[in-house]
Structure formats: structure tokens, C-alpha cells
Amino acid sequence: MQDTLTIAGSPFRSRLMLGTGKYRDFGVMRDAFEAAAVEIVTVSIRRVELGAPGHTGLLDVLAKGKYQLLPNTAGCKTAEEAVRVAKLARAMSGTNWVKLEVIPDAKYLLPDPVGTLEAAKILVGEGFTVLPYMHADPVLARQLAAAGCATVMPLASPIGSGRGVLTRASLEIIIEEAAVPVVVDAGLGVPSEAAAVMEMGAQAVLVNTAIAEAESPVQMAGAFRKAVEAGREAYLAGRMPVRAHASPSSPVQGVVTLPQPEVPA
Amino acid sequence: MQDTLTIAGSPFRSRLMLGTGKYRDFGVMRDAFEAAAVEIVTVSIRRVELGAPGHTGLLDVLAKGKYQLLPNTAGCKTAEEAVRVAKLARAMSGTNWVKLEVIPDAKYLLPDPVGTLEAAKILVGEGFTVLPYMHADPVLARQLAAAGCATVMPLASPIGSGRGVLTRASLEIIIEEAAVPVVVDAGLGVPSEAAAVMEMGAQAVLVNTAIAEAESPVQMAGAFRKAVEAGREAYLAGRMPVRAHASPSSPVQGVVTLPQPEVPA
Amino acid sequence: MQDTLTIAGSPFRSRLMLGTGKYRDFGVMRDAFEAAAVEIVTVSIRRVELGAPGHTGLLDVLAKGKYQLLPNTAGCKTAEEAVRVAKLARAMSGTNWVKLEVIPDAKYLLPDPVGTLEAAKILVGEGFTVLPYMHADPVLARQLAAAGCATVMPLASPIGSGRGVLTRASLEIIIEEAAVPVVVDAGLGVPSEAAAVMEMGAQAVLVNTAIAEAESPVQMAGAFRKAVEAGREAYLAGRMPVRAHASPSSPVQGVVTLPQPEVPA
Amino acid sequence: MQDTLTIAGSPFRSRLMLGTGKYRDFGVMRDAFEAAAVEIVTVSIRRVELGAPGHTGLLDVLAKGKYQLLPNTAGCKTAEEAVRVAKLARAMSGTNWVKLEVIPDAKYLLPDPVGTLEAAKILVGEGFTVLPYMHADPVLARQLAAAGCATVMPLASPIGSGRGVLTRASLEIIIEEAAVPVVVDAGLGVPSEAAAVMEMGAQAVLVNTAIAEAESPVQMAGAFRKAVEAGREAYLAGRMPVRAHASPSSPVQGVVTLPQPEVPA
Amino acid sequence: MIVNGEPRTHRPDLRLRALLAELKVDDRAAAVMVGEEIYRPGHIPDIALKESDVIEIVSMMQGG
């Protein structure tokens, strides 16, 4: 029986979404995508550099139909800017999916809860499939789901920081209460962190810097793939209980003891 | 190019060792071993129940030559008892490998550093391949390696507790200084914890309760296999640097901004 | 030189705010307040039980002028309810301070970021001194400060849970960026946790359950007082750097060594 | 009723022991000692610099009888060296107390469990009051207590690292099982960490670098004093239970709700 | 008439202070809201009450 991730009615086998940023070249990116068996990839929308010949490397990798594109609104500081970029993204990419980012400051790239909710409502109203990037705030997660978002995408730690899962307790609550798939986004630095959130019950993770900036991005992509699968399978397999004390793995009966400890017969 | 774990001159592809304790039946155990692609499995040595027909289920699974057996000295409270059981184990199993456990108390099943080192020296002298279970004590690890042990097996947390990696800082030092393979043993509860110690550079992990007591042991075994592979590959792939601040994944140039933020033209 | 906490122009020597809930009797509460040397205490506003003689115990402890009262809007699920209760609180208590709580659900008692910001703007506009309870969301903290709040009150963990500081990374960013005093509220279970957030640079903490539900509330109140002072003083004193390795405390010169280690002359 | 720490029959009111190393001058050290209300201070034994005039600053601060001196064997790599230095320390200091350190390597300054136990047995046999520095190994702690040591001194993290409490789970077991006072030594960086181990039930802490290397050592010494007292008092006061969920601090009855939330009457 | 969230029978000529007395409310230890008007303890006017009035009578309680 297939374990399927469903977002906005579309089924996916992979629970590892990847960003396309920061790769040293598009060949490495393409190989990393293969190694990760990725199905959903993010892109950004940017002004064309005028008077310069365009690069087609990215578009070549993202050959039509191979991946579900997930254009983001990175760089937008307000709900209004994000709505505008989302519309450009839809025209450009041909998909109505959008990774909504409303991020007012540059140092920690943390999202604006109010602006994100406002933009999400507008975009849902205009027929977008909205996957909002958000702080790991359980109440906001509920509000975004109630507003019609297709997922919620709470952060593990600041974008590109590689600091791992700093929001564990909040993620647990978000997952417990989630009416839509929870995709943990941002800050994951190594595969074990991806596995850990999958074990908690997250539906998917999104990774970019941890792969693109690894010394060997392709090998790291494969490692993330296995870790996400491991975490998902462990979640389904049902973990052992945690105990305060030890519990022996070997039988306690039949031990070959000496008649008087320390004093051989 | 194959990534190989070498212990006492023997090469292994798998870096996941499994215990044979606590499985609900030997069929589940056998299937879990398949799912894990395990090569090294631990067994205990116990007095035969006299006057009772023996069980052959365990021996059937451990068909000759399929696995490297690793008999333990679980239940031994002193160096002397452990040495005696190790000798019985060698006669019984036909291997000179022994997982050395000298554990004086039952509540936390923590090993005796002095007794372990003493027994290790004796057993190495008698030609055993000694894999000692130990507290995550870096100085003791160095002493055990210097005494000729084939690996060191520091604990993550108490045996069978599933509390995960509570000795991280000490494990990091042990791994940094290790002259022999470091096999993290005891206390791992979920695959992400196994991945995490592999990412730190451990050479292998040993798992028993986390698989045997999972709701679905076979699925959990597969999850641990992937997690150990993921952790190993991530270690080899070279992780991204950790940053205090965020680092954007999308280009900061060419953002489609509004002329005056908040005030559309 | 006095180290003073200033909120909305009022100076305070104590950085430990206390709640009045859950005490087994008002005598214990009064003694705990003495032991804590508290200056700011929270109260709630509730409908009078009709036809029943009123209790005056609480009002007796909160003798006029002894404490800065901080009425909360606990129980309010929407911005509108919170604004209404804040007005009743002002009439009832004679202070325009209000601890703003907009909390839509009962299980984790986590605040609504959008409703909180909305209510804060209204209340600031009506002349209140607003201390908003909030998730540890740095962007929201900035928005609340920009809206004119007197402090921000990010949570350490869910109210009354005693789980300690689960939002450390976010609190660090909030403190780094804060334009108003940061008062860490909710979830602190023991004094060391209060000390830890003060060492990070928080301006104050608010504690209720950890004292009221201690076995000896008065002694615990004194312990929190000392811990808050310790944390504040440590922050001002400037902590030592953290090192990856050891650094000896005793001189490395002049050690009395043996001529050849292990082999006495 | 006085809460007293008793070591080897001697009562102490202070549970904060201090080292004398690394202070920028002895005046600062003296003032820090005053601020800390310290009663037990460590010193080292070193070869006199020949042909140079001696410094008497340290001895002036440690005026006869004011403090219980605790000479250490820092710098000793083997049990034999430590025993020798302990004897010199006894002759030099006039006390039979010794902080036993057997530390074979310089990078992490971690103690040798086997050598420490061996030296402890010899020194106890020669009438010393032995306070052994040790890894946070519960079995070793039991062995050292059984050998007649007056305390055990498990480490929180490497000496002088300021990394805080990295051995929490092991310390908890040591404290639970301790037959002698547990003094947490090494690695504490800020007062909250000292408070935390006291709350766990440690009997005392030993601090050096965190005070000596603070920007303002005297203020930091006072902060540590308060934190240790806070932690001890919290331990005695009995902490609140930890809850998975929230627990409201304000009454849930009598909330002033609106007839229909969001729709005012 | 709604008092503290519960319906209560109105009668002609009912005034606020009479209501408080009936309900045994100490008017120096309670604040009162009638519609959108809020009155402080000790300053509660003796206004006439209408059948449509929504009244809140509150006090200060313990809370965190």
C-alpha cells in the first residue's frame, strides 16, 4: 500500500521538497534532484536583467511537467507585494501553486504573521494553491488552514542558517492540530533533523541550503531522501515508549554467575 | 567506491548492528533483520533450562555464516564473571568476538569503567576481539583502544530506555580522538537519533529495543537502515556551515518591489 | 548605582512580576509576595457571583498602592472581547495597565497573533498601557512595539505547563531587536529558567504557577527572586566566552611531575 | 532552621566553592570571594620559581583560617603523581583535604576514571579527605564513594569551557544514588546553570573561570551566590509538576464573554 | 435584560442600584457595564434600566 502525500488534491510519493537556490551549477542541481527523487521544487520570480542574454539553465532542468513547480514570493516585504508577485509567478510558471513569503526584515528572514494571513486570504480568494511560510505559531497555523491554505510551512530555524529544529515544541502542537499537511521549512542543516520532524508526524520537509551548500550536494541529496523516508516510516511504524530507567535486552534468567561475586569457587 | 566498515580486519557494508532480544517471535526478528540488511547481530549466553526441550528458533534465524555473531556478557557484574562468560560464548558460538558488558547494577544498567577495562585487557590477551560497552567517557575510550579493543561502544542513554542521545558532547570527543571504530550503543529510540550520531562521525550503531518494541518492528528496521545510511552519507558529503543569522535561498537582486512599500503606485 | 526597570515611564526595582492565581490561600500568597519583593502583580476580571457574599481576601492583599496592578484579559478569545474586558479592568482597578491576552483555544492557551495586534492598537489608541502576551515571534514583537505597547511578553512555554524555556532561539532574537522591555511570561517551572532568560537579556519575567503550585510557595518565591537577580546581575557582569575545548584553571607551569611518568625514580 | 552542607564532618553554609585561578589580580579575587560568601576555595601546588622573589598575594587573601582550603592535584597525569602532589599539598597547606585530579590529556582536561579511583583509594588510606574530580559516570561515582571519598565532583562540561551542563542525565543518576555530597565541578558558564544543578539536588558547585573571566568578576560572584542559593531553596521548596498542556492561571468561570464571539450584541 | 450573561426578568422602574442590592453586590467592590457605559466602583449611578439592557457586573479576581 502506497504512502501518499496529498496536497490540494495532488498525490506525491516524495515528501522532500527542494529549493533551486545556491547551487554552484545547474548540472549539480539536476543530479541532486535525481538523487533526492524530488517531485516539488521551488523557484523565485525576478526581474529579467535587461539587455543581457537570458540563462536557460534553470528552465532546462525544470523541463515541462517533470516537477510540480512551487514559485515563491521571496523578497516581498508586504502582503501587497506578495500578492503581486504571486500573480506574476502564476503567469510565468503556469501553476497556481505559490509558496507565500511575507518577510519584512533581512537579518533573520522571519515572516510577518499578520501580512502572511492577509495575503493568504487574498490569494486563496483568487484561486491560488497557497503554501505559506510561517513562524512555528500554532494559532497562526490554524488560522492559515482555516483561510484555505493547502499546507502550512512552519520554520525549524532561520532560512539558510542550518541551526536545525529550534521550534520543536511548537511544531509538535502544530502537527497535533493540523487540518492540512505540515511541511517543515527552513533551517534544517542535516538529514537527521529532517528525519526527526518526520518522526514527529510532519507530512514533508523543504530543504535548500543544506543540500546546495554541502561539500557534495548530490550525495547529501540522497542522504536527505533516505532520512525523510526513514522518518516517515518510523512515524508509521510506531516508536517504542520512552523509559526513565533501563530495560535489559538480554534475558535476566539463566545468567552464568559466580557462586560468590568476586570470590571464585 | 564502496564505503566499508572494518572491524578487526573484517569488512562490513552495514553500519547497523542489531540485538536479538525482546522480539515477539523469531519470524518477526528474521524479517526485521532482512529489512535492516544487518550483518552483525548480538546474542547472549544463558544457562540451558534443564529438563526442558530446547528452542531452536534463534539458531534457525542465525543460520551458520549468515551473520557475524557478537555474543555479549550481559548479566555479568564483575570482570571475572565477564571473562568466564566470554569464554563460554566463544565455545558456544564459534566466534572470538565478544561484546563486553560489566554492569554492576540493574536500574540503569550502566557499565563499570574499571571492571570493563580490566576484563578487556584479559580478553584481548586471550585472543578475543573485544567490543566493550562503556559510558561515554573519552579517557576510558582511549584506554580501551590502547588495550587492544576492536571498537569502543559508548552509550547514548541507558539500555532500552529510548531516551536518545544524552551524551552528545562526550560522544563528539570520543569520535574526534578515536583510534578504533566508535559504535554508539544503547538508548537510541528512533532512527533520527541514529542518523544524528552517524552524522557526527560514529562508525556504526547498535540497536535492539527501538526495533523490537516498535509497533511494526520490520518497518522500523527498514527505517533505521535508511537513517544510518543517511547519516553516514551526510557525514561523507560534508554538512553546510551553521550560521547565527539567516541566509536567503532566493536571489536578493531583481525583486519585484512596489515603488513605495505599503503605498501602491 | 541602581539598576532600574522602566515600563511606561514608571521605575521598578524588581524584575519579577507575579500572578495571583492558584494560591491555596491568600495568606500564603501575601507571604510569597513579601519573599519575592514583588512590585507588579497580575489580576483577572471576572463576573461577580450573583447573590453570593463577596470575598475580599484578594483585595486585602492588594492594599491600595502597594503593588502596581496588572489586570489581564485572560479568557478572552477575540480582540473585541479583550478590548471590552480591558475597559472593565481599567474601571475596576483604577490603573490603565493591561496584560493583553487574546487566546482562542484552551488546550495550550496560545495567543492569537493577529487578534493581539489588533486589540493592542485599539487599546494603545484609548490610552492604555499595554503589555501583550504573545508567542515568541520576533516579527510580531516588533509590530507590537511599533504599535505603542509598553513591553512585549513572549512565552517560554505554554501557560502553567512548567516546561521551561522552549523558545530560546526566538527569545534571543526578540531581545536583540527589542525597542521595549521584554518580559518573559508563561511556562517557567524553576528559578534557573528565570535566571537563564535574564542572562540572555530579558528585562523581567512573570511567574505564577511555578510559585503557587510549589510545595512551599513562600520559599519558592524567595528562590525566584534570587534567581532573577542573579540572572540580571550576570547579564550586567558580562559572561565568560564559551570555548569548544578546556582551559585550565591552574597554572600549567611548575607542575610537580615525575621524571618519567609511571616509572618513579 | 539552617540548611547545612556537611563534608567530612565539617558544616558549611555556602554551597558555592570557588577556584583561585585566572583572576586578573588578587584584589579582585578577594572582593569576589566576599561577594560570593565563599567558605571553600581551591588552590594548586606548584614548584617555586627559583631565584625569584615570592608572591605573597594569594596567601594574603587566604588568611589563616578564613577559608577551608582545597588544594588540587591539577597537572598530574597519573595516580602516582597525584598521590605525591597530594602529600606536598598537605604539608604546604596544613589541611588534609584534596581535590583529586588525574588528567592525562590537555585538550579537554578530562579525568582518568581508573587512575582517579586508584589514587583515591591510596589517599583515603593515608587519611586524606578526598574530593575527586570525575566524569559524570554514575558507576564510578558509586565506587569513589565506596572507597571512602568525602564527595564526588562530576563535571558539567570541560574545565574552563563555559559550555554549561552537558551531562545532565548522568548527573541526575549520580545525585539519585549518591551516598556522599555531589559537587558539580567544571564547565559552568553562567549562574543559571549552577542554579539548575542545585535544583536537581546537587549539594554544591565549584566555579572558577565563569567568575574570574567575567567582565565584572565581583558582580558575577554575587550573581553565582544568589543563583546557588536560589537553586538550593527551589530544591527544598519542591518544584511544580511539569505538564504537557497548558493550565490556566486565571479562573475559567465568570469570563466576560460576548454573546456570540466576533458578533457584538 | 441580560445580567452577567444570564437572562433576568426586567420590571418597570427597576434601577441599577436596586438591582445591585438585590444581587447582594457591594458597589464599592464591583465595576458595572450597562450597554457600552462603564462605571467604577463607588461611582455607580442609579440609572433606570431598560428591558433591552445588557449588564456586566465584575470584580477583580486572582489570575496570572
Add this chain to the structure above:
Amino acid sequence: MIVNGEPRTHRPDLRLRALLAELKVDDRAAAVMVGEEIYRPGHIPDIALKESDVIEIVSMMQGG
């Protein structure tokens, strides 16, 4: 006229496709916004441009 955030001299009779050609923009690999109207790659009409037009010409780029 504003193109991608920068002022650009307008001239009478300037049309969108001519502008794109001048700017070396491949109109099958870019989306264009003129005022509030947005056009997809390959479906960009050859409309006349006014001096007051605000024009965005965007493409898909890498991003996370």
C-alpha cells in the same frame, strides 16, 4: 515610463513587443505586467505603451 523599477524614456508609438526586442527579452521566457495586466510567456500582446506605464518583465529564477 518605468521598466523593472527604472525610469526609461518613452517615445510615441512605442509598442510592447518592440520594447522587449530592444531589451533582448525572449518573450517565450518572460512574463510581463503592464499596470495591473499580466501576460504569460508566449502570449504577450503587442499593445501600445503610454508614458505613464509601469512595466515589470520577469522570469523564473533559482530560489528556495
Add this chain to the structure above:
Amino acid sequence: MIVNGEPRTHRPDLRLRALLAELKVDDRAAAVMVGEEIYRPGHIPDIALKESDVIEIVSMMQGG
């Protein structure tokens, strides 16, 4: 005679393989220790047993 930690009556002429047979021990699936001598499964000699002998008969069991 002590067998697996329990006292057991010795009788003259008792030999090891007879003891194993009495105890229903499969000698190909057990190792045996008599005093300090240890014998492998399938290689257990039929030695005479003395009243003072301490005998361990062990097998491989599950364990972690």
C-alpha cells in the same frame, strides 16, 4: 556437585554425557564448562564427574 548454579546429587560412575542425556540437553546445541575446562557443542567428551565438580551448561539466547 553444582549444575547451573543448583546443587545436584552426585553418584559414583556418573559421566558427563549421561548427565546431559538425563537433563535432556542436546549436546550439539550447548557448551559445557566443568571446572575451568570448556567444551564446544558437538565436542563434549564423556569424562567422569566428581562430587566437587561445578558444571555450567549454556546455550545461545536472544540478547542485545
Add this chain to the structure above:
Amino acid sequence: MIVNGEPRTHRPDLRLRALLAELKVDDRAAAVMVGEEIYRPGHIPDIALKESDVIEIVSMMQGG
């Protein structure tokens, strides 16, 4: 003769207190070990020194 780990020329008739004086050691602020014998500050005897003596002269220093 070894003093504090360093070789030092011995001379006939050298006595401990003379050595300390030469080395500017305050004998009330140092402990001395000659071979396995240890002497307390202020109680250092004026013994004769042999060429084979290993001598440690120590004091109390700062330490943690």
C-alpha cells in the same frame, strides 16, 4: 642533584637551608620534599644533601 626537575650541581657539605637561602626561597612559605620525605613550611630541617637527592620545593598557587 635534581631540584624542581632541573639538574643542579651538588657540592660537598651542602645543607638544605643553605640551598633554600641560595635559591631565595622563604622557608615559611614553601614545603620541601627530599626523596620521599616531606617537610612543612617553617619546619624544614637543616639536613645534609647528597648528590643523588631529588628535591621538590613547592608553594601554594592559584588554581581551580
